[in-house]
Amino acid sequence: MSxxxxxxxxxVADEAxxxxxxxxxxxxxxxxxxxxxTETGEMKQEEFRQTGVxxxxxxxxxxxxxxxxLTASSLDASARVSTIAFAVAIPLLAALVLVNQQEAFRGRRxxxxxxxxxxxxxxxxxxxxxxxxxWHIAWVAGVTFLVxxxxxxxxxxxxxxxxxxxxxxxxxx
Numbered sequence: 001m002s003x004x005x006x007x008x009x010x011x012v013a014d015e016a017x018x019x020x021x022x023x024x025x026x027x028x029x030x031x032x033x034x035x036x037x038t039e040t041g042e043m044k045q046e047e048f049r050q051t052g053v054x055x056x057x058x059x060x061x062x063x064x065x066x067x068x069x070l071t072a073s074s075l076d077a078s079a080r081v082s083t084i085a086f087a088v089a090i091p092l093l094a095a096l097v098l099v100n101q102q103e104a105f106r107g108r109r110x111x112x113x114x115x116x117x118x119x120x121x122x123x124x125x126x127x128x129x130x131x132x133x134x135w136h137i138a139w140v141a142g143v144t145f146l147v148x149x150x151x152x153x154x155x156x157x158x159x160x161x162x163x164x165x166x167x168x169x170x171x172x173x
Contacts, residue, residue, distance in 0.1 A: 051100050052097060066090075076136065078133075078139075082128075082129045085129035086125070089122050093126065096118060
């Protein structure tokens with residue numbers, strides 16, 4: 001190997017080490033930022049607040065939709081599915097509102113498998129109830145809500161990931 005290629009190899013290696021140190025410093029700074037947000041409880045409080053809004057909103061939607069079925073003399077299949085789904089969702093969501101309030105008060109999430117299962121069942125039942133309620137009005141509305149709901153989950157996931165994922169700190173010019 002010539003002196004020039006050895007020097008170039010050493011220069012490239014030094015540059016790689018420098019970049020690695022910079023990346024490590026950025027990662028540490030981001031980890032400290034995330035830990036600081038968690039320690040102060042800001043992130044937890046926001047999570048509790050959003051969860052409470054979600055549960056309360058689903059209960060409100062369920063009550064409004066079920067109200068329309070109360071005076072009906074007979075229910076078609078989609079209305080029955082909606083009513084049954086909300087019969088499952090409403091009590092579970094109400095219990096989850098109370099659990100969420102206790103979690104917010106204590107500043108920590110429950111580790112109960114039963115609560116985790118109830119969350120999944122309640123949200124799924126509410127979604128099924130809403131889709132079936134729209135389907136009762138017009139099948140196109142039910143399909144549209146189903147597709148829009150799935151797209152909304154993707155949008156939320158992408159947005160959440162971009163906000164919470166580590167990235168280099170903003171530079172001031």
